[in-house]
Amino acid sequence: MVDVPIPETTRIRVEGPWIVRLRRFAEITRRVLRNPTTLAGLLIIVALLSLAILAPVLTEPNVPDPYQMPRDWGARDAPPGTPGHPLGTTSTGGDVFYGVLWGARTSLQLSVIVVGITVTVGTIVGSLAGFIGGKLDEILMRTVDILLAIPELIFALAIAAVLGPSFGNIIFALSVVFWVKYARIIRGQIIHVKQNEYVDAARVIGDSKLKIYLKDVLPNSITPVIVQATMDMGGIVLTAATLSFIGLSEAGLAEWGVLVSDGQAGISAGKWWASTFPGLMVFLWALGFNLVGDGMRDVLDPRTESR
């Protein structure tokens, strides 16, 4: 911390900006790895993503649509360990192992698409409201208030039900519902960050509003959004599984919610596997992203870094 000006005769070793940024990245990584819960969450996510990526290798993709469950009508309700069906089959002969793996792919696509759309829309709306303010802020935020007054699940359910059962409609319904809270988070952050003197300093320099927003306001406001988005990566899969479970997705899709729904009838008959494995996957997926999201909060704050 003590940096007494060094005499010019001293050789000064200057580190370039990329080394500094790299070191900061390394520091962040080191801190992630040092926190046991974040690390556990990260391991879970890595494992699930590996499953998703390796799904075509570990299983024979169904033709023509690999996202449809393959049906083995000869082996219905087969218990785990059955040759060819390591995790058993459903009452309609769907291979649970296949469903678990390709369900991970479905979930990955789903959460990336929905989080991508909602974060973008939410950030734009929240930024307009918070950064420009005034009447625009009033209009946008009252709209957000109205949308927030409707319970998320019921709202998504209503939209999906109106549009008819299809997985694409679930993605659409979730996107419509989830952007609202990002808008609210980012607006609050921006209003807070806007008051910092470095924003005034940038105005005194004469930088444009857009540049001030991109350089000063947004980077300092985005952390809670990233944290929330990480947690929502898990939460969205959970909500989508719920919607699928109650039948708002097309039947036969390799999706965990659909599988749980298919298998639940058999639970009372002792055929536990068809619901349990996909259910466990949903649980792990949500848990992994929640743990990481929680850990990101401290890691992303530049002020908490050790000097």
Add this chain to the structure above:
Amino acid sequence: MTTMTPDVTDSTRAGAPVMTLRNVQKYFPIKEGALQRVVGHVRAVDGVSLDIHRGETVGLVGESGCGKTTLGRCISGLTDPTAGGIYFRLSTEDRARLDSLLDTPPEQLSAEDKAFIDRIDRAHRIDRMSPEQRRIYRRNCQVVFQDAFSSLNPRQLVKDIVARPLRVYREASGHELTERTVALLESVGLGRQHLYRYPHQFSGGQRQRISIARALALDPEFIVLDEPTSALDVSVQAQILNLLHELQRERGLTYLFISHDLGVVRLMADRIAVMYLGEVVEQGTVEDIFERPLHPYTEALLAANPDINAAPGESMRGLEGNVPDPANPPQGCRFHTRCPVATPICGWEVDDAVQWLTDQARLFDTLTAVERLSEFDATLVFEDEESAAEVAGRLTAGAVPPPMAAATEAVEPQGQRVRIRMRPVERVELEDLGGSHLTSCVLYTSRRRDVDPGYTTKLTAE
């Protein structure tokens, strides 16, 4: 380095005006209720006129809430004044003509005069300037903020922070940009080794140096220093003050030094303006203000300021009462409510009587309403006749400050009601007492002859 237009050549002369403020006001609306209806205004800055000349340091002193920071923000273009003009590089000739025109009622202005005002506004008035002029003004007026922790973007490297002005004006890029940034850092006592670090890796004093380097990047003419050292420790403050002085000498900078610390201002400023509740109450050279203060508020500030060289018990006298509400400032001289040498013509109003009542526990509880006709004429309504009678009695019998009693023209009890009428007063104005020493205190200005001699002798006796 800067593109000169015919209008601004004058300012390159030493001593030419850099900033000229005329009757600057900044009001902030107070909003209430769901509809955000405006119910009043906080008068943060209320009619300030000031000249800042090339190469000098003007100190702006006052307590929290006096409007000094708001005035600084108006001058640096961060917020537009509600009324009044802030002119950049107005020549002395133009200034003289403008002053005479501003004194003339608008309806008496000729078309030629109006054209002149319009031309001056386009060329010099910072909130009405043409975009080219605005650019020149923007480059030449920079700010160093009080809080070195919030004035640097925590996610930018020092190089990006200091080089940013150069990038915005496309002054340099690539290797040249780096070298000029290093030169800037070196001019504030930092160096090449600090280029690629984040602000949080620096101590408070170093961060303030980074802020100063950023302000210097465009080689400005004028810098607003808004409490630049009040967040620092004394030993570090001394480093920064020395640095600021050296930079001023080397680069011929003009400073507006805003501070609540009289010791610091005394050291750094050539001229000082003392603010109280949105107004400048006294203005003069450092010697004038510190050796021959001509306003009781300045005297009070000096008396309250702890002096390290003073023996215990020698210094530090405080002021009674609180700073009044800037949304509803006192009439006349705004300092009269706390002034130890107030006179009957200082602006006593009905609110002062009500304020006096709030300190009288028993009587205040019985006050139910105040019906105002004006600031100087109102009826107080009490729960019972006895209280009304007692208040009337005490208001006339000298329980209140003598100048307030003297300013009271009539106290008329009628049952539960007491009507109070005070002698109306006008607003006090700054007056030049010679040698550019300005004060608004009626004890020294031309209104001195209106003051009861009893009060002026009391002052000289002290």
Add this chain to the structure above:
Amino acid sequence: MTASAPTPPQVTLDPAPRVAAVEDLRVYFQTKAGLVHAVDGVSFDIRDREVLGLVGETGSGKSVTARSFLRLIQTPPGIYAGGSISFWSREARDTGAEPIDLLEIPDSEMLDVRGDRIAMIFQDPGKALNPALTIREQIAEVFYQHRSAELLDGLDEERSWIIRRAARQQSRALERFLLKLPPLRSKAAKLRRRVDEHVAAALAETQIPNPKKIMASYPHELSGGMKQRVMIAQALACNPDLLIADEPTTALDVTIQAKILELIRQLQEAHQTAVLYISHDLSLVRQICDRVAVMYAGRIAETGDTEVIFGDPLHPYTRGLMAAVPSAAHKRGELTAIEGAVPELVSPPPSCRFHTRCPFATEVCATIDPALVETNETGHRVACHIYGLPPGAVGEGPMPSFERRTR
């Protein structure tokens, strides 16, 4: 100049008895960077009826020292790593009883000491007062907590256990309901009036006009100076033996500051309380304190009577600090500054903490801790090798002056 043992014995010739004695106090903080020695071997004592000033800059450890008296440091990350703070209450002094060690007593006993025997006022009265409670409720709290017996004294309702519990603020929901009903209602009202009287008296003492009106207000309705008066009223309500004032006027304007200091000084004399006054402002300390201890980087650099310290400062840090305060004597640009900044206190090696910034530092200073030694003046102690080592160990001759200018 007498060189004595590393920690000088705490015997004083002064007849005034001690209220508190801090001995070799060490408070560390566990941080990501390592163990920060925020307070590292601090010893001083506070005598009866004196105002002791603890001066230092940011990071000197002055506030941590003060907070340790009431164990207000959060642990973890804080660690009370050693030393003791002995405290003699008035009774203890009168009866000649042993002092209590504030770092050792159980939490329950500490609760009795806080606000009763030792009170504290803080820098920011806006944050120290609870915004959801009226001023009356906040000050009444102190009386309920520490003066329940006094509140009941002379009330014939003393016998009622519900009232007794009400006076200690221990009423349960049912009792609070019963207190609103006829048989107890009048008694509760009596108690309430008694509390109001106490609160009003406490406020009146701080020269607050119309205390009744202030009692009904919430903190946000009061100005900064008024809030600080309320804090002082609350602190002195129980007539404490020691008042700790942690930068009580830093957040206030100068004209208000002068009034508050005057008030503290007056009340200190009236209550015959000892005051530990924490400040970064040397000029203030000179005005209000009888004795001064100058802290730097977790250590005491110099201590002695105010006039001695200000008249003849010995430690290079004290001298540098005084020279850095702008005054009428300074010329612009020639302010004497102390180079550099306070060092990081992560596991510091044995050395004078000031040696990195000291213009007179020699090799000794970087390797050996200077002890706080008595100078030829009674009670004036300084921790600097220039005075502590035998002649010849460091440069001889008169001490060089702070001529070096910095930018």
